[in-house]
Amino acid sequence: MRLSVILLVACAVLVPTLNGELAPQECPSACSCHYYRVHWVASCSHRALSDVPSGLAPTTYMLELNGNALTDFFVDPEVKLRRIVLTNNNLKTLTKRNFKGLGLLIDVEVSGNQLTSISPDTFQGSPGLITFEARRNKDLTGPTDDSPFLESRSLQTLDLCDSGISIIGSNFFSKTPSLRKIILSGNPLRTIRPGAFAGLQGLDELHLANTLISHVAPADFAPDPPLRVLNLNQNRLNADKLKTLVSKLVHLEKLDISRCGLTLKASHVGTFAHCNWLHTLDTAFNDLSGLDLTRALGKLNHLEHLDLTSCNLNEKSFKSDVLSNLTRLRTLKVSDNTLGLINMTSVLQPLSKLHHLSVGNCQLRSTKFLRELPKVRQSLRSLDLSRNPLGDQEVNTAGTIFNQLESLDVSYCGLTTITKDAFSPAKNLITLAISGNKVQIESGALSDLTRLEKLYMRECNQRGAPPADVFPPESKLIELYLSGNPLDLDQNQVVPQHLKNLQVLDVSECYLRKITASSLVGAQNLVKLEASGNILSSLDDALPDLGTLAPKLEILDLRNSRVRRITPEAVDGCSRLQAVYLEENPLQCDCYMARLWQWAISKGVALHERRGSALLRCQGQAELWPKPLDSLIC
Structure with a gap:
């Protein structure tokens, strides 16, 4: 009978109106609600809420409560939630009382809170729970004895990344037997007790990056473990014990052991001998x-996919036939190795399916090896040549090397001029990086790049965006990165009219004292403006009216830019605005900023990312917002 009632309500909700649209449902006054496909979503984030708002539609599928002030919560069991997101609140504990009556829950996220404990029976009343995320809870240590962390027979994904867990006991996962994916990266793990993962017959992915472990033992897993993905990067691993472990994980398809302080010698030559199904191997920085x-x-x-970045490769370890059997290789990264004396033509000859090649900072002075590999050039779609002393001659005359590329990085290659012929064969380029070159760009230099969407020009000694005669008549550029340039916005534009399709602009660390209206005349489609690390110290005119200039703006990043205050009027016309990041600024707590705070609450706009401790403080005061603003009489 109960199921019939639920189905009748659901059918009634999904009846379209006369114009073919789904009828709107109930929505609390403190929230904004919308349909995502056919699901009703209540977005109540960044509203300074201390309680779950009343008035939620019974058929609400997803409830978002990010960035509020919740220390506890309770949802009316009449609301048939499937997903609840409670990131960046002040929750300290979770018990089954918090989820009482929420029997249809599938996904729960409580990342970025102050959790110290989660009762094992928290989800006893949610028999269909599939995903639980509790990232970035530094005081969440989990059980220190041999008891289970959670009880949920349905749970498949558990993410406890960047929390405070130091011990994984033998029974930690004993009551979550259906787990397929576990993420414990960023925890201060010191101990994994024998058999910790032995009861997980379907464990598919295990992420243990950036912990304190030196090894994982085969005895920790079930016999013939089905593990396909293992991430151990940024640990101090023992090479001999790694060899023993990997020899038992015969189903591995993806292994990441980068930045593990490993020194692999002749005795470790068989480390990967049993990984017959491995398709991705990352050994970078060993x-x-x-x-x-x-x-x-x-x-x-x-x-x-093979990543050998910064592995101290030499002629002895990286011979000309090193890749001769790896004919399926599509991605090869060997940046930050000295390869100037190695015959790269012979090394790359077998790789006729190669799509991405990264040879940055390899002391290469010529691109001749690529000219000699026509089959590789035909398949290659992404090429990183950055930080090699190539100079103008090699890049501007490379010609047919670039003709199939979609992404090219020649940053920090000692370029001084980009000629109109340099990239003319590269008509398929979507991404081009020329950062770190003090370049003059000739007229028409990018005019043949009709598909270009992303242009990186960081630290190129530019005063503004490139002029119109550099680009094709109808430029499709969507993202422009100009950080680290000495921009002069009184005399130059960063979003001129010829770049009217621009959606992402980065002008961080550009010594800007203000952002002028004249510099953004083509910003009508701008979605994200990154302007952190500047010197926008003026009280009232550091920003123009962005609502008029950039009405589609969603993210405005003003972190660490000496901002003392901004007024709501500067951004109020941006109807899609989601965040104005103001961390690490000497904010002046006056009535202007009190107005901004109230405006942000009313619009659900975040004023900080709430990661770590870099939250909002008034200049000269230790208390976090909004406490210093509450005492103002405005």
Whole structure:
């Protein structure tokens, strides 16, 4: 009978109006509500709420309460929620009382709170729970004895990243037998007790990056573990114990052991010998100079993605036949290795399916090896040549090397001029990075790049955006990155009319004292404006009327820009605005800022990211917002 009632209500809700649209449902006055596909979503984020608002529609599918002041919560069980998001509040504990009556819950997220404990029976009344995320709760330590963390037979994904868990006991997961994905990265893990994962017969992914462990033992898993993805990066691993572990994980498809302080020698040549199904291997920032990579990688016939960045490669470890058996390779990253004396033509010859090649900072002085590899050039779609001393001649005359590329990075390559012929063959380019080159750009230099969407020009000694004669007549540029340039916005534009399709603009660390209206004349489609790290110290005229100039703006980043105050009028016309980031500024707590705070609450606009401790403070005061504003009489 109860199920019939629910179905009748759901059908009534989904009856379209005469114009074909779904009829609106109830919505609390403190929230904004909308349909996502056919699901009713209540967005009540960044409203300074201390309680869950009343008036939610019974058929509300998703409730968003991010960035509020909740220390506890309770949702009317008449609301048939499937998903609830409570990130960046002040929750300290979770018990089954918080989720009483929410029997249809599928996903719960409580990241970025102040949780110290979660009762194991918290989700006893939610038998269909699939995903639980509790990232960035530094005081959440979990059970220190051998008891289970949670009880949920349906739970498949558990994310406890960047919390305070130091011990994983043998029974930590004993009451969550259906887990397929576990994320424990960023926890101060010191101990994983034997058999910790042994009861998880379907465990597919395990993420243990950036913890304090030195090894994971085969005895921690079930016999013949089905694990496909293992992430151990940024740990201090023991190379011998790693070899023992990997030999048992015969179903691995993706392994990340980057930044683990490993020194792999001749005795470790068989470390990956049993990983016959491995398609992604990341060993970046380890010392592989003593390892014969030809033998170590020779049996990985299914490998598609290989990262050997900063592995101290040399002629002994990186021989000309090192990749001869890896004919399926699509991504190869060997940046930050000295490859100037290695025959790169021979190394890359077998890789006719290569799509992405990264050889940045390899002391390369020529692109000749690419000219000699026509099959590789035909397949290549992304090429990173950054931080090599190539100079103008090599880049501006590279010609047909670039003709199939969609992404090219020649940042910090000693360029002084980009000629109109440099990239003319690269008609398929979507992303181009020329950062770190003090360049003069000739007229027509990018005019053939009719598909170009992203342009990186950081630290290029530019005063403004490139002029119209550099681009095609109808530029499709969507993202422009100008950070680190000495921009002069009194004389130049950063979103001129010829870049009217621009959606993302980065002018961070550009010594800006103000952002002028004249510099944003083409900003009608701008969605994100990054202006952090500037010197916008003026009280009232640091920002123009962005509602008129950039009405579609969603994100405005003003962090660490010496902002003392801004008025709501500068951004009130931006109807889609989601956030104005003001952290690390000497904010002057006066009635102007009190008005901004009240306006932000009424619109649901975030004024900080709420990550770590960099929240909003008034200049000279220790208390966080909004306490200093509450005492003002305005």
